[in-house]
Amino acid sequence: MFFHIVLERNMQLHPRHFGRDLRDKLVAKLMKDVEGTCSGRHGFIVAITGIESVGKGLIRDGTGFVTFPVKYQCVVFRPFKGEILEAVVTMVNKMGFFAEAGPVQIFVSNHLIPDDMEFQTGDMPNYTTSDGSVKIQKDSEVRLKIIGTRVDATEIFCIGTIKDDFLGVISDPGATS
Amino acid sequence: MGSIEPFNRLVKLAARAFYDDITTKGENQPKTGRSDNRGIAVVVLDALTRRQWVREEDLAKDLKLHTKQLRRTLRFFEEEKLVTRDHRKETAKGAKIYNAAVAATADGQPNGREGDEKLKMHTHSYCCLDYSQIYDVVRYRLQRMRKKLKDELESKNTVQEYICPNCSKRYTALDALRLITTYDEYFHCESCNGVLVAESDKFAAQELGDGDDNARRRRHEKLKDMLTKMEEQLKPLIDQLGRVKDLPAPEFGSLQAWELRANVAGRSNGDPNANDPSKSSLGFGGTPMPYVGETKVTFLASSVYLQNLSILHGCLEVILLARNFLLLLWKLKARDCQVEVAFSGVDDKGDVKSLNTSTPMKVLPPWMIKEGMNLTKEQRGETKIETKMGSTSTTSELSDDKKSTIVNDESKNIQDEYVKAYYAALLMRQREQEETVKKEEQESSNATMSNDVYNTPSERQVGMKSKRDDDYEGDDVEWEEEAAPPAAGGGTSEHYKVDLNVEAEASEEDEDEIDWEEG
Numbered sequence: 001m002f003f004h005i006v007l008e009r010n011m012q013l014h015p016r017h018f019g020r021d022l023r024d025k026l027v028a029k030l031m032k033d034v035e036g037t038c039s040g041r042h043g044f045i046v047a048i049t050g051i052e053s054v055g056k057g058l059i060r061d062g063t064g065f066v067t068f069p070v071k072y073q074c075v076v077f078r079p080f081k082g083e084i085l086e087a088v089v090t091m092v093n094k095m096g097f098f099a100e101a102g103p104v105q106i107f108v109s110n111h112l113i114p115d116d117m118e119f120q121t122g123d124m125p126n127y128t129t130s131d132g133s134v135k136i137q138k139d140s141e142v143r144l145k146i147i148g149t150r151v152d153a154t155e156i157f158c159i160g161t162i163k164d165d166f167l168g169v170i171s172d173p174g175a176t177s
Numbered sequence: 178m179g180s181i182e183p184f185n186r187l188v189k190l191a192a193r194a195f196y197d198d199i200t201t202k203g204e205n206q207p208k209t210g211r212s213d214n215r216g217i218a219v220v221v222l223d224a225l226t227r228r229q230w231v232r233e234e235d236l237a238k239d240l241k242l243h244t245k246q247l248r249r250t251l252r253f254f255e256e257e258k259l260v261t262r263d264h265r266k267e268t269a270k271g272a273k274i275y276n277a278a279v280a281a282t283a284d285g286q287p288n289g290r291e292g293d294e295k296l297k298m299h300t301h302s303y304c305c306l307d308y309s310q311i312y313d314v315v316r317y318r319l320q321r322m323r324k325k326l327k328d329e330l331e332s333k334n335t336v337q338e339y340i341c342p343n344c345s346k347r348y349t350a351l352d353a354l355r356l357i358t359t360y361d362e363y364f365h366c367e368s369c370n371g372v373l374v375a376e377s378d379k380f381a382a383q384e385l386g387d388g389d390d391n392a393r394r395r396r397h398e399k400l401k402d403m404l405t406k407m408e409e410q411l412k413p414l415i416d417q418l419g420r421v422k423d424l425p426a427p428e429f430g431s432l433q434a435w436e437l438r439a440n441v442a443g444r445s446n447g448d449p450n451a452n453d454p455s456k457s458s459l460g461f462g463g464t465p466m467p468y469v470g471e472t473k474v475t476f477l478a479s480s481v482y483l484q485n486l487s488i489l490h491g492c493l494e495v496i497l498l499a500r501n502f503l504l505l506l507w508k509l510k511a512r513d514c515q516v517e518v519a520f521s522g523v524d525d526k527g528d529v530k531s532l533n534t535s536t537p538m539k540v541l542p543p544w545m546i547k548e549g550m551n552l553t554k555e556q557r558g559e560t561k562i563e564t565k566m567g568s569t570s571t572t573s574e575l576s577d578d579k580k581s582t583i584v585n586d587e588s589k590n591i592q593d594e595y596v597k598a599y600y601a602a603l604l605m606r607q608r609e610q611e612e613t614v615k616k617e618e619q620e621s622s623n624a625t626m627s628n629d630v631y632n633t634p635s636e637r638q639v640g641m642k643s644k645r646d647d648d649y650e651g652d653d654v655e656w657e658e659e660a661a662p663p664a665a666g667g668g669t670s671e672h673y674k675v676d677l678n679v680e681a682e683a684s685e686e687d688e689d690e691i692d693w694e695e696g
Contacts, residue, residue, distance in 0.1 A: 093362030095353070095375070096337075107353040109337040111375065115397075125362065148336045150351040159336055159350045 001078055005042065006052055008071045009034065013057070015064045027051055030070055036103070040151040043078025044103040079104050079146055079158050086170060087160070089140040092125045099142060105157055108144060112161035114168070134169050136162075141170040181427045183420055184308045185226040188259075190414045191315045192222040199253065217242070221250050222306075225260065230305040230435050233262075251304050258314050261307045263432040264300050305435070309426035316418060319411065326404045330397065339373040341366035348373060 009030065017025040031048050038044045055069035079085065079101070087099035087106055096109035110119065110127075117127040117136065126137035136142060144160035144167055162168045196218040224240055225231070237247040254260040337350040346366055348356060356364035356373065364373040408415075429435045 091357070093357070095357075095362065095364055096350075098353070098357075105354060107350055109350045109353070109375070111337055121362075148349075148351060157351055157354055159353075 001080055001083060002046070003042075003076050003078065004049065004073065005076060006071055006073050007034075007042065007045075008069060011068045011070050012060075012065045013068060015066070018066070023054065026054065026068060026070065030072060034072075034074070038103065038154055038156055040153050040156070043076045043156065046075045046077050046102070049073045049075060077102055077104070079149055079156060081146055081149055083146045084143060084167075085146060085160070086141060086143050089136060089138055089142060092119075092127065092137055094119055094121075094125075097127070097136060099144065099160070106144060106146065106160040107158070108142075108160045108162055112147070112159075112163050114163050136169055143167050143170055181308075183417065183424060184312070184427055187315065187414070187417045187421050188222055188226050188306060188308075188311055189219075190417050191259075191311065192219045194411055194414050195315075195318065196222065196257075217246065217250055218253070221247065222254070222259070225304070225306045228305075229429050230263075230303050230432055233302045233304055236304070248302070251302075255304075259306065259311050260304050261310075262302055262304045264302045265432070266300055303432050305429050305432070309428065312418070312421060312426055315414070319415065319418075322407060323404070326400055326407065330400045330404060338376040339364055340376050341369060341371050341373055343369045343371040347376070 011026055011030055011033070013022070013026055013029065027048075030051075034045050035047060036045065050073040052071035052073060054071075057066040057068045059066050085101040085104075085106070087101035087104075089097050089099045090105075091098040094110070096107060096113065099106045099108065113127055113136075114129075116129050117134070118130065120126050120128050124137050126135050128135045142162055144162045145164055146158045147161050148159040150157045198215045199218045200215050220240060221236075221242075224236060228236070233247060233251060234244055236242075237244040240247065251260055251262060255262050339348045339350070339352075339356070340346070341348075344366060346368060348364070348366075353364065355367065358365050365371065366373055430438070
């Protein structure tokens with residue numbers, strides 16, 4: 001799920017950036033530092049959409065770096081248990097398959113794949129129904145439901161299932177190409 | 178306490194359902210036929226349903242089990258949360274009740290069979306079923322079983338677990354990212370690099386082999402089968418759980434609290450129940466003291482109950498009944514009976530008072546003697562008492578003989594029996610240097626106010642205090658005490674004295690002198 005929230009961060013700026021475009025430099029550095037990171041509490045920070053305020057800088061003794069408390073608006077992505085996501089399959093093996101929904105990695109183990117889909121080894125390992133009409137392989141797009149998340153300080157990992165109504169392959173890349 | 182039976186049934190069912198084939202022996206011991214102690218768990222649990230708090234050595238003796246074996250079983254149950262255990266150094270407790278010296282010697286003997294190496298301090302373990310927790314434990318267990326099977330069945334919302342066959346390290350699907358390798362399609366153990374096995378597959382597919390194709394389907398069926406079997410076989414247990422649901426679980430409290438209460442109420446529950454706890458309580462005290470307290474109290478309770486009855490119906494039959502009951506008790510336990518009789522004697526006095534005063538509210542306690550009087554001679558009421566008093570003061574030695582004879586004397590005058598019993602009780606008390614309120618009354622009535630009476634109230638109050646802990650009986654005691662003083666006004670001079678004593682004692686008790694003196 002995506003959220004638009006305000007976060008705060010203390011930015012340290014090198015003295016060489018002190019000048020006319022200090023603020024731009026500050027924002028650029030903030031984006032570079034923050035976007036794409038993940039915090040266990042808020043999830044992945046997808047994009048910074050604006051700067052709310054920049055506080056008074058504090059010059060650090062000895063180094064000359066200045067610390068600015070910066071409040072910024074950003075879009076975060078936080079997966080929840082029970083959430084339905086669309087994801088791209090990245091790897092298929094005997095134990096199940098891995099998929100990515102944006103920054104989040106999701107593992108779907110083979111017992112959470114419908115029973116009528118069998119694992120096929122080969123060049124392109126895949127799960128296929130007995131009549132071959134549905135196939136899950138690398139780069140397939142699947143809709144899945146998250147049934148478990150592991151949230152570390154800097155990482156979120158999910159387990160999903162496609163063993164439910166309306167879950168499974170959305171489109172087969174092989175069909176379009 | 179009335180609801181203990183369904184709970185006991187629950188325990189028994191649970192024992193047979195879950196602990197039937199538990200063996201509690203150490204893994205290093207060879208598994209020979211002789212050392213196979215499966216079923217012991219059930220036996221122990223059954224035995225515990227018939228007891229409350231019980232010393233483990235006593236339990237072992239009763240079950241003809243080795244204490245070590247029993248202890249192992251009990252430890253297992255403690256981990257299973259079925260049983261609460263308490264360990265304590267016995268002599269420390271004993272010292273509270275007795276002088277330290279007495280405790281060191283007398284208390285040491287009974288504990289000698291088992292215990293720690295310390296010379297005078299023996300650690301004793303007590304155990305007791307924790308019914309409310311058992312209820313929860315069983316429910317939780319069933320719930321987990323059901324959930325596990327259902328989840329397996331539907332393969333829904335379960336986080337797959339993986340286990341390393343080599344080092345039996347466990348992983349969940351959440352670790353999957355760390356477990357994949359580039360060179361094959363299996364998960365590998367982080368520590369030994371072995372190929373991980375999905376645990377649920379192992380669970381149901383052990384006998385089915387590794388066949389991929391049909392394994393899943395067959396597993397499905399097997400799980401379904403298991404679920405239905407479980408529901409069916411555990412139905413009695415589940416039914417029992419439902420039956421017990423709205424009943425208050427029997428609560429024995431901690432060992433100390435229970436002992437206090439058992440001293441008070443143990444008898445009123447009926448003898449079989451009371452025996453075991455009293456045994457154990459004797460264990461710590463090593464003396465009949467607790468008994469005295471128990472009997473007194475229970476008798477009070479029953480007598481009060483009977484009093485109420487008699488007041489309600491005003492009929493002699495009830496009283497007769499009570500009297501027979503008393504006699505029965507008498508036969509059963511000489512010592513206890515004496516005490517009880519003594520109580521009845523007290524009651525008698527109260528009766529007399531009540532008769533004199535003719536105030537129904539105050540009359541409550543002494544119904545018993547009153548009946549006896551009525552039966553023998555209606556007019557005797559007061560004279561009888563007087564004779565009693567005289568005899569008590571003079572013939573303390575006779576009491577032993579009389580005691581023994583009393584049992585045979587059912588046909589005799591109830592009055593006589595009472596007198597004898599009364600003597601016996603008095604003698605007992607004198608020996609033990611502990612006087613009950615009744616005794617005080619008696620002595621005072623004899624116009625021999627002894628200082629002893631006043632010096633020893635603390636011991637007496639051991640019983641009294643516990644009495645108070647029990648709700649009903651505590652109330653009753655107060656009744657009597659309250660009833661006594663007003664009666665004094667109407668009574669004769671002798672009675673008046675008696676009442677004064679009663680009052681004084683009552684006040685002492687109310688002020689919790691007990692605590693002072695014991696502490």
